[in-house]
Amino acid sequence: MEMMKINNLSKTFTTEKETQVKAVEDLTFDVRDGEFVCLVGPSGCGKTTILRIIAGLDTPTSGSIIWMTKNHSIGFVFQGESLLPWRSVWDNIAFGLEIEGRDEKEIKKEVSRLISLMGLEGFETSYPRELSGGMQKRVAIARAFSIDPDILLMDEPFVSLDAQTRNILQQEVLKIWEETKSTVIFITHNVDEAVYLADRVLILTPRPTKVKYEVPITLPRPRDRTEQSFIEVRKDILAKMRTEGD
Ligand SMILES: Nc1ncnc2c1ncn2[C@@H]1O[C@H](COP(=O)(O)OP(=O)(O)O)[C@@H](O)[C@H]1O
Ligand SMILES: [Mg+2]
Incomplete structure (x- = not known):
């Protein structure tokens, strides 16, 4: 369809x-x-x-x-840099869900699911500048998929x-x-x-x-x-x- x-x-x-x-x-x-x-x-x-x-x-x-x-709903992974530099990996992925006003428990469940799906375990508290280009992309992709667009x-x-x-x-x-x-x-x-x-x-x-x-x-x-x-x-x-x- x-x-x-x-x-x-x-x-x-x-x-x-x-x-x-x-x-x-x-x-x-x-x-x-x-x-x-x-x-x-x-x-x-x-x-x-x-x-x-x-x-x-x-x-x-x-x-x-x-x-x-x-x-x-539309998700977007932009061409250039799109992570929020002042937010950790976890908080970057949670961003869209927070904007949508999801409750805390749901956000936690969804973010940890995406962290593991994208192989970001151990980097939850890291900041974008501490990550390689590839890792930053993983975070951007996880964030884009988080709202289930x-x-x-x-x-x-x-x-x-x-x-x-x-x-x-x-x-x-x-x-x-x-x-x-x-x-x-x-x-x-x-x-x-x-x-x-x-x-x-x-x-x-x-x-x-x-x-x-x-x-x-x-x-x-x-x-x-x-x-x-x-x-x-x-x-x-x-x-x-x-x-x-x-
Ligand atoms: N806001 C804008 N004002 C004027 N020209 C623009 C603007 N955005 C894009 N363009 C022009 O439109 C054309 C296509 O741009 P773009 O869509 O970014 O191409 P691509 O993503 O395929 O590289 C380019 O010539 C670009 O300079
Ligand atoms: Mg382009």
């Missing part, structure tokens, strides 16, 4: 010098309930803009987003990490996604990452961006990057990214 439809969405920014930047033009796609969708596109094409509009942090110039359910938006969350840490965190995200049955829209420009994670990859054009190709990934999970079938899908997506036009 579809949870959200994006119809002919466009976004034009007017800069301080009054010039117009067309970031998104005529973008259309659906997201199904429980689906893991990856958006892949060149840097500067408008990916963050799309996520910000879906999250309601910005408004489209034209077009619409239709939600199939009246109430939908209907849809989770992740904006190039692993971009600054080394390949090994990245691969481990991809597995962690899949584990938590399977467990919580949330819907995820995940932005990356790493094709290998998209093929490993996604049910469906949407290849975006350069700016102004729209969907150029839609590629369902039917490889069984857990996926093996060294398998021929995986490599073939990766090749196909890379070739589709290189082709001109739409």
Whole structure:
């Protein structure tokens, strides 16, 4: 079942010098309930803009987003740094639940479940600055999943990490996604990452961006990057990214 439809969405920014930047033009796609969708596109094409509009942090110039359910909670893992530096690991993960006004007992149960799910035991009282980049991402992911969002938006969350840490965190995200049955829209420009994670990859054009190709990934999970079938899908997506036009 579809949870959200994006119809002919466009976004034009007017800069301080009054010039117009067309970031998104005529973008259309659906997201199904429980689906893991990856958006892949060149840097500067408008990916963050799309996520910000879906999250309601910005408004489209034209077009619409239709939600199939009246109430939908949204989680967001931002591109840059997003932990609260003055809060410990535990308190960072508890933040969203506190905002929602959950009772103390429930918060405690949920935070400790996420701490163990994300392998953060022993770091509960540490502060973000005391953690490696990979650990900080684990905290950000735990926090995003804490409110059990209907849809989770992740904006190039692993971009600054080394390949090994990245691969481990991809597995962690899949584990938590399977467990919580949330819907995820995940932005990356790493094709290998998209093929490993996604049910469906949407290849975006350069700016102004729209969907150029839609590629369902039917490889069984857990996926093996060294398998021929995986490599073939990766090749196909890379070739589709290189082709001109739409
Ligand atoms: N608030 C803004 N004002 C003006 N231009 C913006 C604004 N936000 C983004 N842009 C422009 O829109 C384009 C797409 O940006 P963005 O969505 O961040 O790309 P991506 O995330 O794919 O790298 C860029 O050219 C960027 O400079
Ligand atoms: Mg971006």
